[in-house]
Amino acid sequence: MTFPLPDMSPAPSTPQCSAKGCRTDAVWVLAWNNPKLHTPERRKTWLACEEHREHLSTFLGVRGFLKDVVRLEDWEEPEG
Known part of the structure; x- marks a missing residue:
């Protein structure tokens, strides 16, 4: 039995879009919260x-x- 090797490519140097399959540089931060979790x-x-x-x-x-x-340039992570 063979298993796939983990992706060992280097991490991108700039933040990238979270959309599936997109590797474009991110411009926006979407802050969200699931109130059930x-x-x-x-x-x-x-x-x-x-x-x-x-x-x-x-x-x-x-x-x-x-x-x-x-x-993204204006985003400041909330403290805590």
Whole structure:
């Protein structure tokens, strides 16, 4: 029996879009929270390029998860 080898390619030097299959540099941070799993102050993040910002925002928004969309250059992680 053989098993696939893990991906040993180096990590990208710049943050990349979280959309499946996209390797474009990220421009946006989508801060979200699943209220069934996370405390109200907790923020998870997805990164988005210009092309995928609306799609990813809509995906999170229809579920009531999206909390904020901020340009990557302006993003400051919440303390704690």
